[in-house]
Amino acid sequence: MVGMTGLWNWSVGARIDPGHVQKALAGALERPVAGIGVADPGALLCDVYHVGGDFPTLVDVYLAPDELDEETIASAVAVRLAAAVLVPDDTLNPSRYVCAEPDGTLRPVHVDEVETDDGAERRHLRPCTGDDPACAAHPGCHRSRWKPDPTPERPAAA
Known part of the structure; x- marks a missing residue:
């Protein structure tokens, strides 16, 4: 399909009904969205679990x-x-x-992730300050277009 790319994988910070997620996505995209297995040839496919x-x-x-832009639609x-x-x-x-964020703000963060039989569980959301141990463990935070967001108690790493 022209104008289509791969896969968006998101995690939502609340337990939301799949139909509600699909309606929110349809509203943001201004096009129909359907669940996997639903016969709607013009709809974007969305799986929620x-x-x-x-x-x-x-x-x-x-x-x-x-x-x-994926981040704009997620917002x-x-x-x-x-x-x-x-x-x-x-x-x-x-x-x-x-x-x-629920107010539409976009910011870089870190989360702890554990893979389970049901899928990845994400916990312990914290801002990416450039000083988080997760920043030091993997290069890239400072090279991202989403720069670390230093706070007064956690200034940016040099």
Whole structure:
């Protein structure tokens, strides 16, 4: 399909009904969204399932549109759901994400992740300050377009 890219994998910071997630995504994209196995040839496919952790709703969007910025759409979905949405960032650091806040704000964060039989569980959200042990363990936080966000108690690493 022209104008389509790969897969968006998000985690939502609340347990949300799959239909509600699909409606929020459809509103943000201004196009139909359907669950896996639903016969709707014009709809974007979206799988929603639940795990444990602080971000218990996992969202997989298949053949996502490449002309739209994933973080922007996640931000619009976060506002519609009134819940934070984690989006993988542009580093190879497995603990680093961009968090779309319920007010639409985007910021870099780290989370602890444990793989379970049901899927990845994410816990312990914290801002990426450049000083987090997760920043030091994997290069890339300072090279990301989502720069670490130093705080007065955690200044940026030199």
